[in-house]
Amino acid sequence: MQNILSTVLFNIMPQILDVFVAATYLAQALEPSVAIIVFITVGSYIPLTIVVTEWRGKLRREMNMADQIKGARGTDALLNYETVKIFTNEDYESHQFSAAIDSYQVAEYKSLYSFNLLNVLQSFVMFAGVASGLLVCAGGVSRHTLTVGDTVLFLSLMSQLYGPLNFFGSYYRTIQQYMIDMENLLELLAKNPTVSDRPGAKDLVVKEGSLQFNNVSFQYDAGAPVINGINFSVAGGKKNSFFCASW
Structure with missing residues (x-):
């Protein structure tokens, strides 16, 4: 839980x-359309990351379950192993273990x-945003409303945004994996014991x-x-033993 809170407070919130x-700076320094492109790109990147990561979470649960069975x-x-050898179940156990693997x-x-x-879709969204912004900057340069330096400024800021956004996906996946891996522990803690002391229960006296x-x-x-x-x-x-057939 501490890792989740630190990731949200010190990584995700500063990136947003x-x-x-x-x-805001691009809207004032270049054109408002460039800021709109940035918002659309980020607005597509983050929901896409969340949706695909949720889907990956289900696959992660299936992998954890398969790993537990294995x-x-x-x-x-x-x-x-002694019981397996006595009843000559080596082939059966080997087959079951191979199926689990x-x-x-x-x-x-x-x-x-x-x-x-997920990586391919994230890269596609970012490259589409950069390409759209470059088209706007190229149009501004041709109309002499922007300069080549403004285009370089746009590319520099987009590259600086792309790095943190890439880590945003990693942070979200990390949080998702933390939550999934803790599910088994939380389910175990939530279970009520089948044998529990009732109020006013008497102590067992063995005579x-x-x-x-x-x-x-x-x-x-x-x-x-x-x-x-x-x-x-x-x-x-004393000890008593029973011997019977195994099915």
Whole structure:
């Protein structure tokens, strides 16, 4: 959150103020039409950056989800490698992990493609603005209302505006990525625990160590029942194990 506030206050706001100052100066030093071109260029550049970055945010979420699935697959297979070897599921786990990697690579490709598309669109808007301004300056030079030095002044100011605007896109993307990457943490913090202490709850007093289980059933998803309604007890300090088929 601190990085987001510092980026907005010390990077984005000064750039927006710089655009207004430069456009006002160009309107007085050159022609009002030049200032209009600057406002149109910046007014097209910023919304375009926001719209495409929002689209890239969705792709970023998909890439993060694919990365989490890939990491979970690999971690689960490594932590339970003994079970995988016992039931000879090496090919299955390898196929699942390969599919997770393929999904992540597809999501990563889409994210990189959207990044390159954003750069192309931003460059097109800025070059269109510079070309339009040069046409106005060329017309002023031919009418002797502007000089070649005024044209150089326009190019210099546009180049100075283009640099901060380019960083504006980077700053907005950075803020967007910060917000997306924090979503999982915010969702985790917003969850209510399934087991919580109720008001006036009594402390658990353990008098004996035996455990009694009644009518226990278990089955895998969309599979046949493995354990069906059994009753058993575990004495204190003892361990019980159950062996059954794996689906």
